């Protein structure tokens with residue numbers, strides 16, 4: 001599971017000084033010169049800005065750890081094509097045609113068509129395909145079909161599909177219109193353009209996997225996680241497994257090549273962990289993936305860590321197939337104080353959670369809480385990046401072995417630097433006292449909410465006997481994110497937080513509460529096209545929480561809409577009452593999860609999380625548009641270079657990169673291994 005909230009949270013803050021500085025590894029204010037005085041924002045287009053991140057502390061790692069980062073980083077770059085293909089089966093075809101034209105074009109680069117195509121290509125790179133990474137809607141090209149057809153004739157003659165089909169894919173707005181369609185009542189499989197199923201209906205998929213699942217297995221296999229489900233020539237439904245020798249083999253072979261290099265320089269237990277992952281990639285055996293995850297989650301001592309594989313199922317309308325992703329990171333040891341305190345008190349938080357005692361974990365296991373510095377992002381973590389990750393996802397492993405939870409400090413740091421002085425809070429936050437609290441405590445409130453969400457929220461609670469975990473179907477991830485967010489919100493306002501030294505005062509919670517409610521009921525709509533519903537699960541969860549609390553607290557005026565000078569503002573009047581409401585909703589959402597109450601879960605999501613008031617939406621978009629802030633952010637990676645002397649590797653050099661187009665073209669040229677059609 002990942003937390004992607006920073007994309008918006010970071011833009012809600014105006015930070016003049018970093019109020020929280022226990023993270024000693026951050027580059028100090030005034031020390032930026034050694035980083036080369038680069039801007040934090042390296043590119044902006046459409047609704048997106050691209051930032052860079054620093055990797056403080058890399059230079060100080062010992063050589064073998066630098067090498068391990070290097071090899072794992074190489075492996076992280078190898079899976080980019082896989083994600084493109086998973087997102088939509090013609091994505092690689094479209095990307096390559098665009099890149100060929102982009103490289104070879106000799107016409108007028110000041111023309112509107114050219115500029116629009118360049119923007120479109122930048123968006124395709126950012127989304128790893130032709131559908132928006134958040135809204136899932138197909139991009140609308142702003143260059144003409146005729147102009148593009150001419151460029152294809154000139155510069156991209158060798159297409160793997162008919163030219164007319166390529167043009168329809170890009171220009172016909174009804175064809176493959178949404179990547180992920182989770183509308184209640186539709187065939188989500190045939191109505192989604194993502195490439196996890198082909199030639200099968202939703203009913204066929206559900207039947208296929210229902211027959212596979214062993215209801216009595218206490219350690220159920222994540223069936224379907226690493227394959228595409230198709231009909232073969234005889235009409236049989238079969239899985240095309242993503243493994244060496246299977247689908248995506250050419251990319252997986254490269255991943256394995258670099259992982260094996262990494263294993264050679266890794267110490268135990270990491271060597272065995274990497275080897276287990278390699279074995280999984282070789283066999284495609286999901287039991288082997290579980291074995292790898294058990295080993296991986298048990299390793300809390302290695303300084304370098306990584307994620308590499310088919311991990312998150314957000315891109316599958318049925319929540320079964322996992323997209324490929326990768327990260328490499330190392331521990332930000334000086335910055336871990338915050339999460340160590342949380343971890344040390346994990347059982348107290350669980351025992352006091354406002355949920356039915358039957359659904360509390362008797363013993364909270366393996367809450368590993370780390371603050372990390374990422375060194376490389378790949379696949380579904382690139383360029384749009386989570387700010388926290390909690391893995392593995394298999395419920396039984398989490399229950400028996402715990403989970404690893406990290407917050408990514410150099411990413412949130414870059415977000416906060418890039419958001420300085422953007423005018424957001426002045427526009428949307430009505431009261432000066434709220435703005436002042438956010439200015440002083442916003443970053444700490446965000447960080448702690450992320451920590452609590454990841455370290456405790458996802459790891460908390462337990463299912464009732466007999467409940468397997470798949471009962472909530474397409475509402476699973478929204479409700480799980482809701483639960484984790486509520487856990488974090490509820491405890492952020494607990495006096496215990498002050499007592500154990502995590503926050504100086506409950507003003508930190510007030511800052512976060514005001515921001516959260518405003519975001520959930522209003523400002524996050526800036527990222528949604530007018531007239532559309534909320535689709536993405538984290539956005540749904542925030543709206544659900546805010547709207548539910550608004551409605552339930554209405555009689556006591558806990559949260560209030562205020563109109564001033566023709567503008568709408570949402571204000572929190574009673575923070576203590578709001579915290580109680582968070583607790584009440586957590587009680588209910590935990591009950592829904594623990595008992596697998598699909599109907600109640602569905603109703604909660606559909607009633608509170610999906611529909612946006614048209615006039616409010618319009619107003620938010622206008623006000624947000626006037627600020628000139630892009631609602632989405634992502635990152636370019638640094639690069640790493642081996643330094644050799646007399647035939648021996650003596651160092652690994654970190655190279656800061658700050659050009660988006662250059663990086664994308666480089667990856668497409670040097671780190672692209674799959675055929676256009678897979």
Ligand code: ZN
Nearest residue numbers: 001002003484
């Ligand atoms: Zn989460």
